[in-house]
Amino acid sequence: MAASTPIPRTIYLGPFVHSTSLTTLEIAPEGAIGVDEDGIICFVEQNVSSLDNLITSLPSSQVEGWTDAKIVSIDGSSGFFFPGFIDTHVHAPQHPNTGLFGKTTLLDWLQKYTFPTESSFSDLQRAHRVYQNFVSRTLSHGTTTAAYYATIHVPATNALADICLERGQRALVGRVCMNSDLSPEYYRDESTESSYEDSKASIDYIRSIDPKGEIVKPIITPRFAPSCTESCLTAMGKLAKETDAHIQTHISENKGEIELVNSLFPDSKNYADVYDSHGLMNEKTILAHCVHLEPEERKLILERKSKISHCPASNTAITSGCAPIRDLLDEGHTIGLGTDISGGFSPSILENVRQAIWVSRHLCIQTSVETAKLSTEEALYLATRGGAAVVGMEDKVGGFEVGKEWDAQMINLGSVSEGGCEDGIFEQGPVDVFGWESWPDKVEKWVYSGDDRNTVAVWVKGRIVHMKSGYPGEKRAATP
């Protein structure tokens, strides 16, 4: 539906909030953003007290095209527009295991929960059910772009790409490649050749349904080094070169995993070198976790311009460790956030904004280094602009500027009645605004106590892709 419906020129009227740098969050209480029929932002105005005021502030050459635009407005006291979230690392087929991990850590968690669930995606009907549900979930949390791991199955992987395209969610979709005997016999590629052929088949399919890659793109996905033989990694490096596709994998998540990699690849200098020496580290590579990297590995990643996906909820839940994000930022790494469902327990990037802050505070508690702490502004940057750079879309999404595309969420906070609101009105969500809060305080309330109930509508490339039931926005729109 989403990808094929034409969209009218639209003016988004009301407060907007976005990152303008790692440490700066811009809050425009009276904003107006014009988006054209292609979903491109044509103007971003501030201090717009009314529509008339907007018309007079636009250059006269521009006014004409916008006088009959559709208006989507938001209550300026309790709501704002915010860039869509970018989930740089998420396993869609693990959605049914969300919240299940017990006392496991990475390697036993894979065997107990992950492989059995993923293998069931040979059943295409089951894949459809889970993927439809999961894309609904992630959209409802304001995720406008996701870097998805699928499973080893080509039909199910292609189905995920179909669903993302149909629902209008930007996605990198990767068929998981794994052929070593770390994986159970019932769930692995048959051979290096089939790894190559199946991955290529999925890339070809995804490029056939969205030739310009406007919504969905393929991504080469060797699960992680221990899942792949040397020859398989070589084949993936070759495929990357041939197709110029994105690449995603895991690195340095857990200490036991690192020992395993060192024993499996004795000729490599370190974990990062395993990928680099097989042609899998370039500027289109997304490396998830990066919890325990050696200084040499960090240097190599910088040199190759590879990107980092920080998955704080997952790292805490399965006790992997605390990724040193402050140090990585200081060194100049490009970093976004990942939910890592289902190592992570929440499909929400907002929850991972909080978790990134908690992990950084735990690092501060451990090391007494006060600067380890990430600020609210920094974590929101990672969730938007940082993530955009990780998936190679920093010119398109992550913030509100002329020329970027309208990937956005409408946030609405709850307001407390004079009587203090009685039972039964909590449908408006978990955030209580009393009316005396400053704008920075309202944003902070959303960050620390908001959830998907506050995300009342979501757009990708100008198209509405999620509406909370009861969302009045589309009806409220009217030509001036």
Add this chain to the structure above:
Amino acid sequence: MAASTPIPRTIYLGPFVHSTSLTTLEIAPEGAIGVDEDGIICFVEQNVSSLDNLITSLPSSQVEGWTDAKIVSIDGSSGFFFPGFIDTHVHAPQHPNTGLFGKTTLLDWLQKYTFPTESSFSDLQRAHRVYQNFVSRTLSHGTTTAAYYATIHVPATNALADICLERGQRALVGRVCMNSDLSPEYYRDESTESSYEDSKASIDYIRSIDPKGEIVKPIITPRFAPSCTESCLTAMGKLAKETDAHIQTHISENKGEIELVNSLFPDSKNYADVYDSHGLMNEKTILAHCVHLEPEERKLILERKSKISHCPASNTAITSGCAPIRDLLDEGHTIGLGTDISGGFSPSILENVRQAIWVSRHLCIQTSVETAKLSTEEALYLATRGGAAVVGMEDKVGGFEVGKEWDAQMINLGSVSEGGCEDGIFEQGPVDVFGWESWPDKVEKWVYSGDDRNTVAVWVKGRIVHMKSGYPGEKRAATP
């Protein structure tokens, strides 16, 4: 309303889940619990496949009283009854600051956020608005009992007790006592005498509105050592002796605070000794935080049989540290969970169940001591039976046994349709049940991804005190 409405004998039919020990969670998929007109549990049956089956399983002497009982049933595939949560440490007036703390830690956070907000409760209308809203919130999260800190104001403190009694939420309500010059001139008791008189006035009032203390009880609340002069602490110790009331305060939350206490009370052996030497450490004392206690202090707390409130979300948010809960449990301490609004960022004990687990995993990450990790079962125990023991109600609430009172929440999980559910159906909450999950997995999904949307109804002492809008339970009830 709640406290005065008569209640009929009721049979709660459907799955129930509760802790039977620190490490054991009992899951009864076919349960039936009979609750009499006084809210007392009269029978707890398992393997009840139907109402007829129940009637035949009850002793004949019992059957008569229950054949015309009201039935409250729950869908056995996606819901269960669970004991109400107990919040052992929460500042109700700080509710408007939920989610606001920026980069502060304890001592500057008090000056910047806490004292200005609390001082505004001299305005009784404002107090009413905030407290009505907050009691609604905590009930909606399944909190059936709370140990509340109010402010220094007697009228507002009494209003909180009135609201809890009216709404039917069990509460210990404490007027905050603070007279030292750590607190700003605009927000502190005038003198030791007024500290004593005001605290006594509030105790007397609360005992007058609920003479048996069935729903609300007073609690003596010296804020924390640095807020009180020696003479004030002495007066509070005297008041405790005279009234035999509960006591609550903070201890050993933050390293800077501990240094401050050591400098303010040079004659005391340690922080715990400050309270002990002023008659404030007995078996009715609730000590919040206990993050950095010395071994001697831990021993003293055990000897005095004082109780511990663990506030993991708060300790993480304002970077206080990681309380060593495993060690404290092993030593035999009595421990419950506290949200510590607004040092904590969530009024939900379920969120603090998760946070207790995350904090324990961070301790494991820091120390490599695998046993530091709290299990799901253990964290749920702290949230229910542990908390009940902390507030001195272990004989009344915290689990489902004959003779205990019916403080419970009905949990309902969302189910995923065959088609995978499209947009707009997320009102049922954040948990997705596909239908193939085991009961332990369903409970774990609730713990790690559930929220207040899953708490569809809440009872205290047999009375319904919260219903999610659209909750059909009361209508569903029918005489057999």
